[in-house]
Amino acid sequence: MGAKTFVVVGGTSGLGLAVARLLVNEHQVVVFGNVAAEVAATTDQLGCAGALCDVSSYEQVRDAFAEVVQRYGTIDGVTDCASMWAGGDLADLAVEHIRRAIEINVLGTTYLLREALEHLRRQGHGNVVYIGALALAAPRPGIPVYRATKSYGSSLVESLAEAQHSNRIKVMQLHPGPMPTRLQERVGAEFLDKVFAMPEQVATEVVRLLLLEPDDLYVSGERVLRADGRW
Template sequence: MGARTFVVVGGTSGLGLAVARLLVEEHRVAVLGDRPEEVAAVAGELGCAGVVCDTSSYDQVREAFAEVIDRYDTVDGVAACASVWAGGDLVDLPPERIRRAVEVNALGTTYVFREALQHLRRQGFGNLVYVGAMAVTRPRPGIPVYRATKSYGQSLVESLAEAQHSNQIKVMEVDPGPMPTRLQERVGDEFLDHVYALPEQVAPEVTRLLLLDPDDLYVSGERVLRADGRW
């Protein structure tokens, strides 16, 4: 199909950045991130478009997608990779961290899906890939809030996938195991897992789904588990 256009939400670090790096070799990419300096650095490094966007703000999400559409006219796929970490016992978590996790992981995901699907439906095709977490497949001690917010995203994917009534627009999910990214670092938590996957090992699965053609087999609602060998 030649070069296509992709939006990577949360594309300035971790898995999102790994996905953007794979896509930018042959396609047009716009990375969205909430920190201007990181967006500028990644856009400069990859030679792609960069848009500052805090996904907890619907207005910013709407404006970011409008900017990409204005620049490229169409969007072939959207990778929803943005997340906020909230690890620790519920009674030990500061209320502001709980609020931020819900704002980004739940509300932000909803806003991204809303805008993405609005544009995909307008053009009649496209792929939406949500990055969930293997932690939602079974309880994992120490991350009740993070797991709950990622479970919200999974539920949203399941409902939206069924609602499309067309294979032209696919809504899918990748659930990776623990990965050493900046999620924990940004809130001062240490990455404690000893067995894990690297973002570069999971990114090819996300890009595979993003690159599915409109006429490929019906896979909307598909969940891809990228286990780290432990579960």
């Protein structure tokens, strides 16, 4: 099939790193991260390309995508694995923490999808996989801000999927349950279900969606809700 080019946002740890690791042997991979040392370590480890990108900055998102296109010509797929945890009662959350979660989970998601789809439409094909959260399936105490910000991303993806009017550009979302990742360490063990999936298992599903061909079945808007190791 030939090598393709994929952008993995949040590709320096957790699920994003697992996705990049699965893709890198056969494809060109560019990981986006907001910590220079982590981007450098990941690119050295995987032998892939990387870009320093704070997704809450539209200019950085725009420039990072432009750099990928300039280097590789096309972008065959983008997965947005970047996310910020904001757990706790609303009254207990620092205002700065709330603002930052919205910047990353809401504005960052918007900027990433805007730029990704701009390039995919120009070239006429490509896949986008947004990583949501199983927490959207039902309200859960202690995560009102996190759930609200991830709900925004899910709603945005649904609308954008319908707006493509073409199977050649697929906009999809996957909602994993809690996983033992760096984000989960910040969440706390009380939110880790007794049955859960490892990032490597969920990454396999992300890669499956990223590798869909333009003429494959129409799945734009597909939502994989339970990706947490349960039947």
